[in-house]
Amino acid sequence: MNISRAKGTKDIFFEDMKIWEYVEENIREICLKHNMNQIRTPIFEDTSLFSRSVGNETDIVNKEMYTFLDKGDRSITLRPELTAGVVRAYIENGFSSMPSPIKLWYTGTMYRYEKMQKGRYREFSQFGIEVFGSESYLADIEVISVAYELFKKLGLLDKLVLRINSIGCSECRSKYIIALKEYLADKIDNMCDDCKTRYVKNPMRIIDCKQDKCKEAKQNLPMITDYLCEDCKEDFENLKSTLNAVGMNYEIDKTIVRGLDYYNKTVFEFISKDLDLAVGGGGRYDTLVEVLGGPHTPAIGFGLGMDRIILLLKEYNLVKESKNVDIYFILQDSNAFTKVFNLVEELRNLGYIVDMDICGRSIKAQMKYASKINSNYVCIIGDEEVKENSCSLKNMNTSEQVKVNLSVNDISNNALKGGN
Numbered sequence: 263m264n265i266s267r268a269k270g271t272k273d274i275f276f277e278d279m280k281i282w283e284y285v286e287e288n289i290r291e292i293c294l295k296h297n298m299n300q301i302r303t304p305i306f307e308d309t310s311l312f313s314r315s316v317g318n319e320t321d322i323v324n325k326e327m328y329t330f331l332d333k334g335d336r337s338i339t340l341r342p343e344l345t346a347g348v349v350r351a352y353i354e355n356g357f358s359s360m361p362s363p364i365k366l367w368y369t370g371t372m373y374r375y376e377k378m379q380k381g382r383y384r385e386f387s388q389f390g391i392e393v394f395g396s397e398s399y400l401a402d403i404e405v406i407s408v409a410y411e412l413f414k415k416l417g418l419l420d421k422l423v424l425r426i427n428s429i430g431c432s433e434c435r436s437k438y439i440i441a442l443k444e445y446l447a448d449k450i451d452n453m454c455d456d457c458k459t460r461y462v463k464n465p466m467r468i469i470d471c472k473q474d475k476c477k478e479a480k481q482n483l484p485m486i487t488d489y490l491c492e493d494c495k496e497d498f499e500n501l502k503s504t505l506n507a508v509g510m511n512y513e514i515d516k517t518i519v520r521g522l523d524y525y526n527k528t529v530f531e532f533i534s535k536d537l538d539l540a541v542g543g544g545g546r547y548d549t550l551v552e553v554l555g556g557p558h559t560p561a562i563g564f565g566l567g568m569d570r571i572i573l574l575l576k577e578y579n580l581v582k583e584s585k586n587v588d589i590y591f592i593l594q595d596s597n598a599f600t601k602v603f604n605l606v607e608e609l610r611n612l613g614y615i616v617d618m619d620i621c622g623r624s625i626k627a628q629m630k631y632a633s634k635i636n637s638n639y640v641c642i643i644g645d646e647e648v649k650e651n652s653c654s655l656k657n658m659n660t661s662e663q664v665k666v667n668l669s670v671n672d673i674s675n676n677a678l679k680g681g682n
């Protein structure tokens with residue numbers, strides 16, 4: 263019986279893995295420079311964490327979660343997103359008594375039972391940040407700027423558009439929901455079944471619906487930005503003028519409400535200009551810590567789809583060429599192996615990519631392998647070289663060959679430092 267991967271999952275290896283590592287290195291570097299701390303939380307959590315934070319009436323909780331009873335009859339869910347887990351960790355580990363703001367970042371896999379399509383998987387990864395303890399729009403700028411910097415560094419910035427909106431506070435939203443329901447009252451009967459349920463349980467979700475017959479009914483929908491209170495309006499104005507002042511381009515998209523219930527005020531998404539894909543999204547969630555049992559703590563964050571970032575890097579040919587092996591040691595026998603073992607380690611410690619025969623194959627077979635893996639140099643050590651304490655260095659691009667002492671200095675001076 264052949265066993266294959268579960269639907270919606272993938273194996274990442276060889277060249278693709280190098281692209282992932284390249285993206286992850288950039289993420290780590292940018293987060294470090296922003297004085298952020300990495301956090302890792304469990305892949306599975308108590309199911310109620312997600313129903314209470316993401317929201318019972320969202321597609322994620324309603325339709326997409328991988329939920330099961332464990333052997334102790336606890337309802338467990340594979341995390342469909344990471345904000346909820348980070349907030350749980352914030353409360354459980356007493357982060358609120360530490361100097362604020364607290365700036366956290368993470369990468370990790372998450373799980374949603376979704377319909378498969380390009381860039382949409384059932385197991386996918388996000389890079390996310392969550393910043394706790396600032397009510398100010400300045401924190402919004404800081405958070406958005408991290409994603410902005412990453413996209414700039416990867417060469418993706420001009421392929422994406424940053425769309426922002428404000429969905430106000432609970433006061434703005436309750437006024438808006440009355441207006442929204444009034445507007446839809448004579449249209450809802452002709453809308454899809456999901457929207458009929460949303461109309462009763464969570465009317466703002468109707469704005470997200472992509473069904474054609476619902477789109478028609480929503481043509482002149484009232485917009486949340488027209489219902490913002492003075493504070494929320496001022497915050498949104500400040501955010502926009504500061505984004506302008508620091509040179510971060512954006513568009514206002516009054517239809518962004520996000521598919522998770524915990525958001526308020528600023529919400530935003532990074533959308534691919536050419537592919538119909540959201541590469542990332544986020545926003546404020548000033549009440550979530552309290553909802554989950556912690557003290558009042560304003561917060562904001564984002565999640566970027568790593569699989570989608572990698573898809574775009576490949577689509578636009580922005581993938582950096584990966585480094586070849588610098589030098590491959592071709593060894594006559596196990597004596598030669600023992601002779602070079604420590605020297606190989608020294609070369610690796612100097613930062614070179616060094617490989618050596620571990621199969622005991624013939625010299626000819628080892629040469630063939632070194633050529634196939636595109637090693638820049640080979641270092642041949644036969645019986646004669648072992649006796650003389652020497653080695654034959656061959657430049658694989660020019661075929662030039664020299665005999666040098668078997669020492670780190672001689673090898674690096676004649677091959678590695680000299681390039682090829």
Ligand code: HAM
Nearest residue numbers: 343345382383386540541542543544545563564565567
């Ligand atoms: P989200 O919009 O659900 O937000 O997901 C963020 C990003 O994850 C999406 O923009 C997309 O790039 C990627 N993504 C989502 N689902 C899939 C999938 N099935 N396959 C591949 N990529 C996917 C959140 O998850 C929030 N927790 C973000 C956040 C953090 N808000 C505040 N802090």
